[in-house]
Amino acid sequence: MMSTGGSRRHRHARLQAILAVAAIATAVALPVVLISVGGGVSSHELADLQDAGYQVVVSAAGLHGIANAHSLEEQILTIGSVAAASPVLSVAIDAFPGGGGASPVLAEGVIPGEFGPTLGPAESGLFPLPLPLGDPTDRAHYDHGTYAGPATYDVLVSSPFAQAFHVGTGDTLALGPTSNSSDSVVYDVTGTFGVPPTALGPTGAFAVILPLSDLQVMTGYANETSAPVTDAADTLEVAVVPSATTQPGVISSVRNQIQALVPYYGVSSLSQEAQQLEAASAVLTGFYLALSSVGLSVGLVFLALVLVRRVESERRSIGIRRAIGQPGRSIAFAVITDGVVLAASGAAVGVLTGFLMVEALATWGTSTVQEAAQLAVFVPVTLAELAAGIIVLSLLAGGWASRTALRIDLAEALR
Amino acid sequence: MNASRAPALELVGVERTYAAGEADEVRALRGVDLTVAPGEFVSLEGPSGCGKTTLLNLIGLLDAPSTGEIRWDGRSVGSRTDRERSRLRLEGVGFIFQRFYLLPSLTARENVELPMRALGIARAQRQRRASELLSEVGLGGRERAYPHQLSGGEEQRVAVARSLANRPGLLLADEPTGELDRVNTEGILALLEQVRRERDATLLLVTHNPSVARRARRHLALEDGRIVSDVREA
Numbered sequence: 001m002m003s004t005g006g007s008r009r010h011r012h013a014r015l016q017a018i019l020a021v022a023a024i025a026t027a028v029a030l031p032v033v034l035i036s037v038g039g040g041v042s043s044h045e046l047a048d049l050q051d052a053g054y055q056v057v058v059s060a061a062g063l064h065g066i067a068n069a070h071s072l073e074e075q076i077l078t079i080g081s082v083a084a085a086s087p088v089l090s091v092a093i094d095a096f097p098g099g100g101g102a103s104p105v106l107a108e109g110v111i112p113g114e115f116g117p118t119l120g121p122a123e124s125g126l127f128p129l130p131l132p133l134g135d136p137t138d139r140a141h142y143d144h145g146t147y148a149g150p151a152t153y154d155v156l157v158s159s160p161f162a163q164a165f166h167v168g169t170g171d172t173l174a175l176g177p178t179s180n181s182s183d184s185v186v187y188d189v190t191g192t193f194g195v196p197p198t199a200l201g202p203t204g205a206f207a208v209i210l211p212l213s214d215l216q217v218m219t220g221y222a223n224e225t226s227a228p229v230t231d232a233a234d235t236l237e238v239a240v241v242p243s244a245t246t247q248p249g250v251i252s253s254v255r256n257q258i259q260a261l262v263p264y265y266g267v268s269s270l271s272q273e274a275q276q277l278e279a280a281s282a283v284l285t286g287f288y289l290a291l292s293s294v295g296l297s298v299g300l301v302f303l304a305l306v307l308v309r310r311v312e313s314e315r316r317s318i319g320i321r322r323a324i325g326q327p328g329r330s331i332a333f334a335v336i337t338d339g340v341v342l343a344a345s346g347a348a349v350g351v352l353t354g355f356l357m358v359e360a361l362a363t364w365g366t367s368t369v370q371e372a373a374q375l376a377v378f379v380p381v382t383l384a385e386l387a388a389g390i391i392v393l394s395l396l397a398g399g400w401a402s403r404t405a406l407r408i409d410l411a412e413a414l415r
Numbered sequence: 416m417n418a419s420r421a422p423a424l425e426l427v428g429v430e431r432t433y434a435a436g437e438a439d440e441v442r443a444l445r446g447v448d449l450t451v452a453p454g455e456f457v458s459l460e461g462p463s464g465c466g467k468t469t470l471l472n473l474i475g476l477l478d479a480p481s482t483g484e485i486r487w488d489g490r491s492v493g494s495r496t497d498r499e500r501s502r503l504r505l506e507g508v509g510f511i512f513q514r515f516y517l518l519p520s521l522t523a524r525e526n527v528e529l530p531m532r533a534l535g536i537a538r539a540q541r542q543r544r545a546s547e548l549l550s551e552v553g554l555g556g557r558e559r560a561y562p563h564q565l566s567g568g569e570e571q572r573v574a575v576a577r578s579l580a581n582r583p584g585l586l587l588a589d590e591p592t593g594e595l596d597r598v599n600t601e602g603i604l605a606l607l608e609q610v611r612r613e614r615d616a617t618l619l620l621v622t623h624n625p626s627v628a629r630r631a632r633r634h635l636a637l638e639d640g641r642i643v644s645d646v647r648e649a
Contacts, residue, residue, distance in 0.1 A: 322501065324504070327501050328501060
C-alpha cells in the first residue's frame with residue numbers, strides 16, 4: 001500500500017508546485033497591468049497628437065510663460081505656409097452662475113479666429129465654429145497692448161457646466177479671478193461646447209472659453225506691472241496650410257523659423273512630440289519591466305528551489321532510472337520540462353490575472369483609475385515576449401535543478 | 416561455458432577508494448582480480464561492509480574504479496564517460512535490487528517497459544514484450560497493478576522482468592531475496608536460475624545467506640575488500 005509518508009510527499013510537492021505557479025503568476029500580472037494600462041494611455045495620447053489640427057507648438061518654461069502672445073501670433077502668421085497661430089491661456093477662475101456662490105471653472109483664453117483652424121477633426125465637432133466670441137482677431141480690445149479697446153464680454157460654456165447650472169445661450173454669467181463676487185464681470189453666454197475626452201485626470205468638465213484679452217485682463221496677465229509677463233499665454237499652437245500638413249520638410253521649416261523668432265521658448269513639431277512620447281512610453285515600459293523583474297526573480301528562484309527540492313525528493317527514482325540506463329540528458333530534459341510547464345502555467349495564469357485586474361480597475365476603480373484602465377491595450381506580441389522571457393528564465397531554473405539531478409551519486413541513491 | 420568466447424567479465428587490479436574526511440580515505444576494494452565466463456552463475460558472499468555492493472556497482476558501471484580495469488566481453492568499460500556507461504548499462508546489464516526499486520507511480524507493465532523506453536523501442540512493441548516478460552515471471556494478470564498493490568515476492572518478480580527487458584548478457588542481483596520470506600525466496604531463485612539458463616546470461620548474485628549462495632556453481636568470498644576465496648563446483 002502507498003505509505004502515508006508517500007501521499008504526504010505528493011501533497012507537499014503539489015502544494016509547492018501551486019505556490020511556484022502563484023509566485024510567477026503574481027510576478028507576471030503586475031507588468032501586464034502596468035504595461036497594458038501605461039501603453040494604452042500613451043497610445044491614446046499619441047492618437048490625440050496625431051488627430052490634432054496643429055502641427056507645431058510653442059511653449060515656455062513656467063506657468064503662463066509666453067509673453068507678448070498677440071504680437072508673437074502676428075509674427076508667426078507672416079511665415080509662409082502658416083494657416084493659423086492660436087495662443088491659449090488656461091487659468092482657473094470662479095464663475096457665479098445665477099448670481100449664486102462661486103464655482104471654480106477652467107477658463108481658456110483664445111483668439112477666436114485662430115482657435116478654430118487649430119482644432120482636429122474630432123475636436124472641431126464639439127465647438128460652434130466660427131467661435132461666437134465677437135471680434136475674431138481679438139485686436140479691438142487688445143488695441144496694441146493697451147487693452148483700452150472695447151471688450152466683447154462674450155463667453156462659451158461647456159455642456160456639463162451649462163447642464164449643472166442651467167446656463168444657456170442668451171443668459172449672463174459672472175466670472176471673476178477670485179471667489180469674491182465683487183471682483184467679477186458679467187459676460188453674455190453666446191454658446192456651449194462639448195468636452196473632449198481626456199486620457200487621464202479629472203476632465204475639464206466645468207470650463208469656459210473667452211477671448212484671450214478678456215482673460216488676460218481679468219487674471220492680471222495683460223499688461224499689469226505685477227504680472228511676471230505681459231500679454232501672457234501658456235502655449236501657441238500653429239497650423240500649417242492643408243497642402244503642407246503631410247510635408248515634414250515644410251513643417252520642420254516652419255518650426256525652425258518660429259524657433260528663430262523665439263530662441264528662448266520651446267518650439268516642437270507634433271511628430272517630435274510623438275517621438276518623445278513614444279520614447280517616454282518605451283522608458284516607462286522598461287521601468288515597469290525592471291520593477292516587475294524583482295518579483296519575477298523571486299518567483300523564478302522559488303521555482304528553482306521547488307525543482308531542486310523535487311529532484312532531492314526523487315533521488316531514488318532518478319537513481320533507479322539512471323541505474324537502468326536512462327540517459328542523463330533524458331532525466332535533465334524531464335526536469336527542465338517540469339520547470340517550463342510550471343513557468344508557462346504561471347505566465348498564463350499571470351496574464352489572465354492581469355487582464356482581470358485591469359477589467360476590475362476599469363469597473364470598480366476611482367474615476368481616474370477607471371479612465372486609465374479603460375484605455376488599456378493588451379498587445380499580444382508584448383505579452384508573448386513577456387511569457388517567452390519567463391520561459392527562457394525557467395530554463396535556467398530547470399538547468400540548475402537538472403544539474404543537481406545529474407550529480408546524484410547512483411550508488412548512494414540506491415543504498 | 417564456451418572456451419572460445421571472451422570472458423563475460425574481467426576485473427584486473429580493481430581498487431575503489433573513498434575520501435573520508437580531510438586526510439583519511441577508505442579502501443573499499445583492494446586489487447580485485449576476477450574473470451567470469453559467459454553463462455556462469457556466481458555467488459558473492461561476505462560480511463557486511465566487506466565491499467560486495469561496491470564491487471557489484473563497479474561491475475554494473477554504477478560507479479567507476481579508482482584504479483584497475485573492468486572488461487565486459489573483452490571490452491574495457493570501466494573508464495568510459497558517463498553517457499557511454501549509461502548506454503552500456505541500458506544494453507548490457509540487468510539489475511535486481513534487494514528493495515526491488517520499482518517506480519511507485521508506474522504500473523508493473525510500465526516498470527518493465529522503462530528500460531525499453533530508454534532504448535527508444537516503439538510503444539506497441541515494448542508493451543507486447545513487457546506483457547510477455549510478466550507472463551514469464553508468473554504475473555500475467557497483474558500488468559496494471561501498481562507496486563503498492565503487489566506483494567514483496569510479486570514486486571521482485573516485476574524487478575526480474577524489468578532486468579530482462581533489454582535482453583542483457585549480465586544479470587547483477589544484490590541481495591535479491593533479502594526482504595522475502597522462504598517461499599518467495601525459493602520462487603525468485605528458481606526464476607533467476609531459469610532465466611539464466613534459458614538466456615545463457617551470466618548471473619552474479621550478492622548474498623550473505625549461505626542457502627541462497629548454494630544455488631550458484633561458483634562461490635566468491637570477499638573480506639575487507641579482497642577476494643579471499645573462489646570455489647567452483649564440479
